Amino acid sequence: MGVFNDLFADSCNTLLSGGGEEPVYLPAEGVDDCHQLIFRQDYFSSALHEIAHWCIAGEQRRQRVDFGYWYRPDGRSVNEQSAFEQVEIKPQALEWIFSVAAGQRFQISADNLSADVGASDAFAAAVADQAQSWCVGCLPMRAALFAASLSEMFGGRDYLDPCHYRVGSLGS
Structure with a gap:
């Protein structure tokens, strides 16, 4: 978490944190808020995966919950x-x-x-x-x-x- 937050907390107004039941990206709700990138539990691989999505997402996608992507959990056709x-x-x-x-x-x-x-x-x-x-x-x-x-x-x-x-x- 430290590496990501050191690089992007100020420059991109985004904080990474663990402990989530499910991973999620939450855009800032107000001008004084930070975007939140939350990974599952404290799994290192979950953090890396969520960071990967964030690194790919453009400015518009970073304004939407979970970058505006469709997601369906287990049981997909x-x-x-x-x-x-x-x-x-x-x-x-x-x-x-x-x-x-x-x-x-x-x-x-x-x-x-x-x-x-x-x-x-x-x-x-x-x-x-x-x-x-x-x-x-x-x-x-x-x-x-x-x-x-x-x-x-x-x-x-x-x-x-x-x-x-x-x-x-x-x-x-």
Whole structure:
């Protein structure tokens, strides 16, 4: 939390905090309030995932609860799961990059436990492709700042080496 808040509390008026029953992004309600990025319980991976969504969201999306995204919890249909996977490619690719920068294991998530559905092979490949693409291209600005700070704090790993982002190394 410290890394994120040190980087973005003042510059982006956004605070990260844990302890949520469910993760959620809450835009500031008034001019003197901060935007709140709340992750589930105190799970490091939940924090990284919510930060990834925040790093991708543009100015307009950051004015909406949960960035204005549709979300349906466990029990999604096949079509709903496919739609979920399409919007999760970039956030999960960024979460993976953040995990590598922090020296943590990344586990891809289909986030549909009650349907007993794992991540599809196509989804896993798309997440890996996106992560590799960002390694040879450039990360979104806030993501680049956060990943560099994580890497510095956790030992200076070469998190932009595309070799880290192979489908075979994904947990599911």
